[in-house]
Amino acid sequence: MKKENVVSLEDRIPKLKQHRKKKANRRLLFLLSLFFLMILSVVYFQSPLSHVNKVSVHGNELISNKTVLQKSGIDKGMNVWSVSKEKTVEQLKKLPEVKDAKVELSFPNSFDITIQEYDKKAYLSKGNKFFVILENGKVLDKGTGSIPVDAPLLRGFEEDKVLVKMVNELGELPKEVQHLISEINLVPKKTDQYHLTLFMNDGFEVSATIRSFSEKMVHYPSIVSQLDPSVKGVIDLEVGSYFRAYETEGEQTDEEDEGER
CATH class of the missing domain: 3.40.50.10960 (Rossmann fold)
Structure with missing residues (x-):
């Protein structure tokens, strides 16, 4: 075998160590990121940002804002992520005046309800x-x-x-x-x-x-x-x-x- 094709073990060891170090650093970075994400999630869910702060109603003429809000089931202070948009629309469409409705989250903690009434x-x-x-x-x-x-x-x-x-x-x-x-x-x-x-x-x-x-x-x-x-x-x-x-x-x-x- 030709001499120039032979790689000694001493030459490979530094490269193996460097590769393992990079892999360990990436794993550590991932774990730290996951840890901080969990901390941020806990802080967010405990903070006012995760609670409904405002609900706005648009497009209604025949029905009052108060009636829409009561029927929507969205209350100020409840958890933002406990609101089901589909269920809220179903509830609103039970009102005789409502032809259709749309519920959207305005980040971080506000909801917009758009009502389409029957003519x-x-x-x-x-x-x-x-x-x-x-x-x-x-x-x-x-x-x-x-x-x-x-x-x-x-x-x-x-x-x-x-x-x-x-x-x-x-x-x-x-x-x-x-x-x-x-x-x-x-x-x-x-x-x-x-x-x-x-x-x-x-x-x-x-x-x-x-x-x-x-x-x-x-x-x-x-x-x-x-x-x-x-x-x-x-x-x-x-x-x-x-x-x-x-x-x-x-x-x-x-x-x-x-x-x-």
């Missing part, structure tokens, strides 16, 4: 109070004594499938048309149990039926644009569409483009 579609008149009707047809328990102006007022309805159908039909209309409606009265007739009488914010009255409500009412702005705004009366949308002024018994038919649709 308010109308108010139901019961006695001397008015109750919010949501887009899913649910009527909220708490009523107001003042006449609402931010959504149509429904009279003559019960909390049944007819009301749900009416709310669904309202939801099919563009927002700008919904805002033109002041009152919707359910006035059943022998020929149509779903007959409606509407009072509009512009002073006109509309005769319609739930069966074709959204289909016909979507054309209301176009119909009104062809009428004399100083002559008020009834716009009949049950079959085709025609106008009858209050002052006269005659009928002015909108033959241009407001006939059968």
